[in-house]
Amino acid sequence: MKLAQYVLQRFATYLAVLFIGLTITFFLPRFMPGDPINNYISQIQARAGQTLSPEAVEQIRNSLAELYGLKGNLFTQYVGFLNRVILHFDFGPSFTNYPEKVSTILLRALPYTVGLLLTTTALSWIIGNLIGLVAGYYNKRAGATVLELLGIVLYPIPYYILAISVLIVLAFWLQIFPISPTFLPGEFTWEKFKQILYNSILPALTLVLAGFGWNILSMKSLAVSTKEEPFVQFARLKGVPNWNRMTGYVFRNALLPQVTALILSLGTIFNGALLTEMIFSYPGVGLLMRTAAGAGDYNLLYGSITLSIIAVATAAFILDLIYPLFDPRIRLGR
Amino acid sequence: MADRIVSTKSSQKGRSPLKLNARLYVGLSIISVFILGSFILPFFTDVDPAAQGTYLKNMPLSAKHLLGTNSLGQDIFWFLVFSIRNSLLIGLGASFGITLISTFLGMSAGYIGGWYERIVVLFIDTFITIPVLPILIVLGALVRGNTSFAIVAAILIVFGWAWNARTIRSMVLSLREREFINMARFSGAGTFDIIYKEVFPHVYAYMVVGFINTILFAINTEAALAVIGLSKIQVPTLGSIIFWALNYNALMIGQTAWIVAPIVATVLLFLGLFLTSTGYNELFAERRGVA
Numbered sequence: 001m002k003l004a005q006y007v008l009q010r011f012a013t014y015l016a017v018l019f020i021g022l023t024i025t026f027f028l029p030r031f032m033p034g035d036p037i038n039n040y041i042s043q044i045q046a047r048a049g050q051t052l053s054p055e056a057v058e059q060i061r062n063s064l065a066e067l068y069g070l071k072g073n074l075f076t077q078y079v080g081f082l083n084r085v086i087l088h089f090d091f092g093p094s095f096t097n098y099p100e101k102v103s104t105i106l107l108r109a110l111p112y113t114v115g116l117l118l119t120t121t122a123l124s125w126i127i128g129n130l131i132g133l134v135a136g137y138y139n140k141r142a143g144a145t146v147l148e149l150l151g152i153v154l155y156p157i158p159y160y161i162l163a164i165s166v167l168i169v170l171a172f173w174l175q176i177f178p179i180s181p182t183f184l185p186g187e188f189t190w191e192k193f194k195q196i197l198y199n200s201i202l203p204a205l206t207l208v209l210a211g212f213g214w215n216i217l218s219m220k221s222l223a224v225s226t227k228e229e230p231f232v233q234f235a236r237l238k239g240v241p242n243w244n245r246m247t248g249y250v251f252r253n254a255l256l257p258q259v260t261a262l263i264l265s266l267g268t269i270f271n272g273a274l275l276t277e278m279i280f281s282y283p284g285v286g287l288l289m290r291t292a293a294g295a296g297d298y299n300l301l302y303g304s305i306t307l308s309i310i311a312v313a314t315a316a317f318i319l320d321l322i323y324p325l326f327d328p329r330i331r332l333g334r
Numbered sequence: 335m336a337d338r339i340v341s342t343k344s345s346q347k348g349r350s351p352l353k354l355n356a357r358l359y360v361g362l363s364i365i366s367v368f369i370l371g372s373f374i375l376p377f378f379t380d381v382d383p384a385a386q387g388t389y390l391k392n393m394p395l396s397a398k399h400l401l402g403t404n405s406l407g408q409d410i411f412w413f414l415v416f417s418i419r420n421s422l423l424i425g426l427g428a429s430f431g432i433t434l435i436s437t438f439l440g441m442s443a444g445y446i447g448g449w450y451e452r453i454v455v456l457f458i459d460t461f462i463t464i465p466v467l468p469i470l471i472v473l474g475a476l477v478r479g480n481t482s483f484a485i486v487a488a489i490l491i492v493f494g495w496a497w498n499a500r501t502i503r504s505m506v507l508s509l510r511e512r513e514f515i516n517m518a519r520f521s522g523a524g525t526f527d528i529i530y531k532e533v534f535p536h537v538y539a540y541m542v543v544g545f546i547n548t549i550l551f552a553i554n555t556e557a558a559l560a561v562i563g564l565s566k567i568q569v570p571t572l573g574s575i576i577f578w579a580l581n582y583n584a585l586m587i588g589q590t591a592w593i594v595a596p597i598v599a600t601v602l603l604f605l606g607l608f609l610t611s612t613g614y615n616e617l618f619a620e621r622r623g624v625a
C-alpha cells in the first residue's frame with residue numbers, strides 16, 4: 001500500500017512542522033533582547049506621566065505575567081503554552097479590546113483572509129498556468145515572448161510594491177475603487193456581500209498579479225521541454241489535434257511540478273496576503289496583526305501568529321492529500 | 335518570493351544564446367548602475383539624508399533637489415541613494431550568511447544521508463512551510479526598532495536558509511549516484527574530501543544563482559517589515575522611505591516623487607537581480623550540463 005504510506009508520511013511531516021513552528025514562536029521572542037512586560041509598563045508609565053507607585057508597577061507586572069503565561073520556569077511555560085494553544089485554542093483576552101477573547105476576534109477575521117486567499121490563489125494559479133502553457137506551447141511565436149516578458153516583469157516585484165502601485169493607479173489616479181475600504185458590521189445580506197466584493201477587488205487584484213509571474217515563467221519552461229518529448233511528438237503524428245495535445249498531453253504532465261510548487265510556496269503566498277491586507281486595511285488576520293503589533297497587544301499578536309502557522313501547515317497538508325489525485329504513481333502504488 | 339526560480343535546464347532548448355546573453359547583460363548593467371551609484375554618490379554629500387528639517391519642506395523637483403524635498407525636510411534623491419545602499423548592504427550581508435549555511439547543510443544532508451538527512455529535511459520543510467512574516471512581526475513588535483542592522487540581517491539568515499538548502503540537497507542527491515563520486519570513494523577519498531573536491535564544484539554554479547536570489551529575498555523581507563513600520567525605520571532603506579511616504583500621505587499632498595521614485599527604484603533593482611540570476615543559471619547550465 002504505497003498510498004497509505006504516503007499519507008502517513010505526510011501526516012508525520014504535518015505534525016512535525018506544527019510542533020517546530022509553534023516551538024519557534026514560543027522560544028524565539030524569549031531569546032530576544034528586551035522584556036515585553038518592561039516595555040509595556042514603560043509605555044503605561046509614559047502615559048501616566050511617571051505617577052505610578054512601585055507597588056502598582058509590581059502589581060501590573062504580576063498580572064501581566066499571569067496573562068501572558070510567563071509564570072514559572074521555561075519548561076512549565078512551554079507545556080502550558082502548547083496545552084492552551086493546541087487543546088483549547090485559548091490565547092487569553094485581548095488588551096486593546098479588553099474583555100473580548102483573542103480567539104473570538106481571530107475567528108471573526110479569519111473568513112475574510114481565507115476567502116481572499118482561496119479565491120486569489122486559485123485564480124492566479126489557473127490563469128497564470130494557462131498563460132504559461134500557451135506561451136510555452138507556442139514558444140516560437142512573437143506573442144509568446146510578450147507573455148514571457150509579462151512574467152519576467154511581474155515575478156520579481158514584491159507584494160507591497162504591487163499593492164501600492166495598484167492603489168496609486170486604480171484608486172488615486174483613476175478613482176475607480178475606494179482608497180480605504182469600508183466593511184460595515186451587521187447582518188449578512190446580499191447588499192453587504194456586494195459591498196465586501198467591491199471593497200475586496202483591489203487586494204484581490206494585487207494577489208492575483210503577484211502570483212502570475214512565477215506561474216507563467218515556470219509553466220512556460222515546463223511546457224517548452226514537455227512538448228519536445230517523444231510521446232507528444234507521437235501524438236502529433238497520430239493526428240491528435242493541437243488543443244488536445246496542449247491540454248491533455250503537455251499540461252497534464254506539467255501539472256505535477258506546478259502543484260508541488262504551489263504547496264511549497266503557500267507560506268510565501270500567505271506572507272504576501274498579510275502584507276496586502278495591511279496596506280489596504282482589509283479586515284483580515286494581517287490587519288489584526290498589524291494593529292496588535294502597533295498597540296503592543298501581545299496576546300492578539302501571538303494568537304494571530306499561531307493561527308497563521310496552523311493555517312498554512314494545514315493548507316499544505318490538505319494539498320498534500322489531494323496530490324495523489326493528480327499523480328497516479330502514488331494513487332495506484334505504481 | 336525568494337528562490338522559486340525557474341531552473342530547468344531544458345528551458346533553453348530553442349532559445350538562442352544571443353537572447354540568453356541579453357538577459358545577463360541587461361541584468362548586470364542595471365545592478366552595476368545601482369551598486370556603483372549608491373556606493374560612490376554618498377561621498378559627494380556631507381549631509382545626513384535621514385536628518386530631519388535640513389531643507390525647506392515639500393519643495394518641487396529642481397536642479398538643487400533632483401526629486402524635491404519631502405514633508406520632513408529631507409532631500410528625496412539623497413534619501414533614496416542611501417536607501418538603495420543600505421538595502422544592498424543588508425541584502426549582501428544576509429545573503430552571504432544564508433549561502434554559507436544552506437550550502438553546508440544542503441551538501442552534507444544530500445551526501446551523508448541517513449538520520450542526519452531526515453532531520454535536516456524536516457527542518458527545511460518546516461522553515462519553508464511556516465510563514466516567516468508573522469514571526470518577524472512579533473520580533474519587530476518586541477524590539478520596536480531598538481536593534482542594530484546586524485541583528486536584522488541575522489534574523490533574516492535564521493529564516494531564509496531553507497529554500498537554498500533544499501535546492502542544493504536535491505542537486506547533491508542526484509550527483510551522489512554519478513560514477514565519478516563512486517570512483518573517488520573507491521579510490522579512498524574521505525567524505526569531506528569528496529564533498530569539497532567532487533561535489534562542491536558542481537554546486538558552485540548554483541551558489542552564485544542562489545546568492546543573487548537571496549539578496550532579493552533579504553532586501554524584500556526587510557523592506558516589507560519597514561513598510562509596515564516594524565524594522566529600523568529611522569535608517570533609510572527601500573522600505574522605510576515608502577513607510578514615511580505612506581505615513582505622510584505623500585500622494586494626497588501632491589508629493590508624487592516621494593512615493594513613485596522608491597517604487598521605480600525597487601522594481602528596477604529587483605528586475606536587474608532577477609535577470610542576472612536567471613541569466614547566470616542558464617549560462618552555467620549550458621556550460622556544465624547540470625542545472
